[in-house]
Amino acid sequence: MRHVRPLVSFAVVAWIACLNASAQTPAPSLELTTAEAAAGTASSAFDGVVEAVHQTVVAAQVPGAVVELDVKVGDRVQAGQTLLRLDARAAEQTATASDAQVRAAQAALDLAAKDLKRQKQLFQKDYISQAAMERAESAYKSAQAQANALLAQAGASRTHSAYHIVRAPFAGVVSEVPVSLGDMAMPGRPLLTLYDPARLRVTAAVPQSVAAQLPARPDVRIELPGLPAADAWRAPANVQVLPTADASTHTVPLRADLPARPEGVAPGMFARLWLPLARSGLAAGVTPVAVPAQAIVRRAELTGLYVLDPQGRPVLRQVRLGRALDGRVEVLSGLAAGERVVTNPQAAARVR
The missing domain is CATH 2.40.420.20 (conserved putative lor/sdh protein from methanococcus maripaludis s2 fold)
Structure with a gap:
């Protein structure tokens, strides 16, 4: 016990010294930025929706069952790429029959041409009458007209057969495919929806009184609440007030084109257009x-x-x-x- 007390006393003294030293050390200063x-600027918001400037619904032009479906929703396609195929067996047989008729008509035309040549030689030597010569010319013209008619019909058959292959009219993204393999396509039935992702716009309905107050080139800002805060705001490439009004709501469509190839934006997304006008609440x-x-x-x-x-x-x-x-x-x-x-x-x- 006599050896422990000096050690305890020394520890207490050291602890008190530390407290005094810390009390004498000044606190670090806080820098405020x-x-x-x-x-x-006062502005007003109007709810809108993202639209594709170039969007099309590809529909069937001929009846037929869907036998091949090469794309799905979200696929990027190139112009002229095959999207789907319809059953074209009947159309191909019709085109083959038309080609056979064209060949037969061309053979008849060749025969009529040779016969007309012989008749001309005989007429020059006065071996046949004028009436016989005219009948030979008429037969040749008739065979020629028949061949041209069948040739045009064969072209129409080939064109009709090509309608069974549906191709992309432009490069874009497939947004909807309402058909499946085996479905029966009829003329006018939508097969898929395609849009160009490089050209999008925001369309909002604004009151007629607001549209009348807008300057020629309004300072419009586009807000996309569905995107991260860093990408939610865009400056439009072009702003257009359409010269039409809705009779039921008395609003005017206002379109603001998004910059070329906007990332993360798709048709149907919710958006807002902020216009340089005083808003309610202020x-x-x-x-x-x-x-x-x-x-x-x-x-x-x-x-x-x-x-x-x-x-x-x-x-x-x-x-x-x-x-x-x-x-x-x-x-x-x-x-x-x-x-x-x-x-x-x-x-x-x-x-x-």
């Missing part, structure tokens, strides 16, 4: 301001920002947010343009 709240003359998204503080039901006061100290202030765009968020109320907000709110929360 700030950004200025910039004035934004007081007259009020313009929202925009701040970096990382400056937003969310605590339970509180949404706020750390704003620097005149002395440069961060103060938590409750705000009302609007839409997010390109890494920035609109603040509809609670903040004025020109005020500085803290972009690292966790550091601001530790400042006393």
Whole structure:
């Protein structure tokens, strides 16, 4: 016991010395990064849908059973590629019969041509009458007309037979295949749907009063909520207000072309068109301001920002947010343009 007490006493003294040293060490200073709240522009959103500029429904032109189906939904095809085949046995037999009739007509035409040549030689020597000569010419012309008619009929038969092979009219993506092997195709029945993924647009219905307020070249933004935030916003390549109106809803179609070959976008997706117009919910003359998204503080039901006061100290202030765009968020109320907000709110929360 006499050897243990000095050791315990020494440990206590060392611990107290450490506490004193730590108390004398100054706390590291917290650096706050700030950004200025910039004035934004008031805008209104209108729900729309993504459409394909070039889309077609390939339908059957002749009746027949589907005997070969070479594509499925989602496949990319090239122009002229075979998509499916219909049973063409009857059409091929008809085309073969037409070709045989053409050969027979051509043989009859050759015979009529040789006979006309002999009749001309005999007529020049006055061995036959003028009437016999005219009958020979008439027989030749009749055989020639018959051969041309059968040749045209054979061409129509071959064209009709080619309708049993359905090919892609342009390069694109197959979006729908409503038939299966063995199904009976009839003229006009849809076989598949094809669209060009390189040319897409967003179409929205806007009220006539809104369309009348739009400038000649409106600053329209496209929002695609189904995509990640980094890819959700696009600038349209072209904006067009169609010169038609819906009599039941009194709206005008507004089209905004997406940039060439948009990635991750497909027809039927939900989209919004943001127009540079004051929207409902904002007081007259009020313009929202925009701040970096990382400056937003969310605590339970509180949404706020750390704003620097005149002395440069961060103060938590409750705000009302609007839409997010390109890494920035609109603040509809609670903040004025020109005020500085803290972009690292966790550091601001530790400042006393």
